[in-house]
Amino acid sequence: MSHHHNTKPRVISRREMLGLSAGGFGSLALMSLFGTIPLGCKRPGSLESASNLYLGPHYLPKAKNVIFLYMDGGVSQVDSFDPKPRLAKENGEDPRKKFKVDATQFDNVGKILKSPWDFKQYGECGMPVSDLFPHIATCVDDIALIRSMVSNFPEHTNANYFLHTGSGLQGRPSMGAWMNYGLGSENKNIPGYVVLDGGLVPPGGLDNFKNGFLPASYQASVFKAGPEPVANINPREGIKSLQEEKLQFIKQLDNSLIGKIGEADAVESAISNYELAYKMQSSIPELTEFKEETEATKKLYGMDSDDPNLRGYASQCILARRLIERGVRFVELTCPNVGPGVDRWDQHSNLKKGHEKNAHAVDQPIAGLLKDLKSRGLLEETLVVWTGEFGRTPFAQGSDGRDHNPSAFSMWMAGAGVKGGTIFGKTDEYGYRVIENEVTVHDLHATIMHLLGIDHKQLTFRFGGRDMRLTDVHGNVVKDILT
């Protein structure tokens, strides 16, 4: 089956080999169908692609791009967007006497723990937001809040894979990869799926951002914070022509390899990656130096803050905007490392300090991003998604933490096609379980795809004898939050 991946030249030609190994034929034909759409291609044969089942939206999209604000570790819903006055009333009482308590990760169930933060109503819609997010609170009229999210996994790694790839197991394509596979990229100089590394790689690692069984060119490019966001972005060759000749030679070698062994995703992706990397050497420095950004803009995001984590996240947010301005399809922002002593949003202890540090770092930049996108007209075609991988328990872990809770969490979306000021779904009086309009991670994926004009049931890729989907055999579009 896989001899065509062997890089050694063979005596038999590609066609002969195809003839000999009938089993290999199908997969090779598929490779040529999918694997040859190079990353960042302007899709010159757009009309051809229109007739290609696998490229372009199925129906008129609302959103062209997605900015995915991933809140690594799981923000506590009852401390952010889902106020529960009952927790204050029964603070310190035994939760097991009030409701059935599921097994938690650390099996250290403490007392019912009221939120250390007050909630106030904001905007015309009157959406309640806790004092953790005073800046995001000013944008609630553009936000559709879902309070009834559930996950299938109570532990970070699986829950992360689930949120990013629609499967709790490692190895499936990430949603950013699916969206680029479905829609292509508009900019030939920048990859279509970019992860802006804020300092924390989510549990589960880079497999959250991979292409899985999709062609390798759809995997995420991770941009690091700092002066060199992409490794080797400055050419090592002093003379430009030297580099060009070297790349030309490598391409020649690769092409001759393809001539000998037949089309292979790995080699073709390598060729397109070289080409893209070369283009990025000129496009990235322009992108990551914020020369044209005014002081007012930088201030809006919080670049003038004393908190280095806030400044870092602010520059990620500005960069995210600049990326989608340049036609990048899917940008994910990971969280800053606000430690020491604070591990992402994952406050198993010391909830107050940990959540406050995390919230302080991301609140103003996110609000700045929403406002900046809106004033430029970009929010109309950009979907901003804010979510963790699960929620937290309404009772304490130990005395002052909260454990993982996959049975209820809050997330929000803003921008293209989303009905601002909406609150969807309901949890019980403790915020522990969903009691109304449950939304699964599959539903979330289906909804994001729907906004991009993709029917999640129709975007498929044949692998292992099956037409695979991001949503597997699940997923319903959450219509109530759409315009």
Add this chain to the structure above:
Amino acid sequence: MGFIFLMNGGILDNPPDVVLFFGRFHPVVVHLPIGFLIMAILAQLATRWPKFKPLELYLPLMWLMGAFSALLAVIFGYFLSLSGGYDEDTLFWHQWGGITVMLLSFGCYFINKKSSDSLTIPKWISVVIVGLLLMFTGHMGGNLTHGSTYLLEYAPNPIRNIAGLPSKVEPRKKVTVLDSADVFLDLVLPMMQTKCVSCHNEGKNKGGLLLTSYGNMILGGESENTIIPGDALKSELVRRITLPTEHDDFMPSEGKLPLTDPEVLMIKWWIKIGAPSDGFVTELDTEKAVSSLVSNYLGLDKNNLFNKKVPPPNRSIVDSLIRHGFVINPLMKDNYFLEANFSLSEYDLEASDLDVLLELKEQLVWLNLGNSDLKDANLEKIGLLQNLVKLDLRGNEITDNGIKHLSKLENLESLNLYGTKVSKGIVDLVPKLTRLKKIYLWQSEVSKETITQLEEQNPGLTVIFERD
């Protein structure tokens, strides 16, 4: 007899839990006498045929079982009635119906036991009365538990009408054209139903106000000026929904979803024109004050442009545009509408490119010419792209002289003029773009006054002109 005394005396105002505990078993126990007594009645009737004559032997037993279980049901039923909250009239008839059934059942037992011929007539009268009373009492019991409309809720209309119930309410059909929109049924009532009736309904009429029908709305609540036809500002309803949200009197209260700005505008308008009970919006709105709002509220302003099929674009035209730096994307699978984007191009935009673009005027619905060094003169061609729904012109040095060419873009829903040099001219342009929903004017030369004017003249339009 002491039991009867208790019943009449009604001294158990504060019944102990144990009484209510047994009371709750009334619905369980009550089905025993119903079963026994129906069996007894049927058996009694059957004995008129010789074949079933032997059943006579068991009749006293059947009646006795019925009578004793009825007694139990009556006691438990009385206990249950002490918990209160039942409709008094219905309860009265149910209670005394049940007691009568119980007493007559004992009567039937004694008559059958004696089996004297002289009692034949009273026997049959009792049997028939028990049968009828059983049905009546049972029905009253059902009404107490489920409400009086429960039984016939899904009955065919003729049956409902015989029972004195109105015909079932057909859900109102969704309005498809603005001309058929009714001011009350399609505007005011749905707003009340989604935002207000959860508190102002027959069961829970807060402040004595019912908002479930026109009559009730006009009748008003405790404050007598709920709606003053012709004077929106004096109407309490308008005052309550327009207060600052944190005000104690603000409605809807308790953090429930408030009415949106367009909803408030429509309510105000409705009261101002005299709060009519019906009438077509288009006929009432002679000044065209709310027609566009209504059309938006009812979702009627969806562009029907997308319903028509457009021919496939000319391949060589598309290739030529791509060669000149355009990104051309298909926007759907089952039609040939296209998006063109020049904002990412490394090339300079040439005037001739726009001529080529015109060849795609049927297919082109989204156009992004942001930061493309566009000049006023170029807009003349853009203005001919009649199917444009979204037009992005941000970051170009274009002025009022240029945008006046855009006045024929009747499908345009979104216009981005952020970072351009447009100013007052926008006030003349916008009313001509009848479908326009959003306009971006941040960092343009449009003054605050012009923005205010624009917002006042175009109530359905979202104007985005600042960042904070």
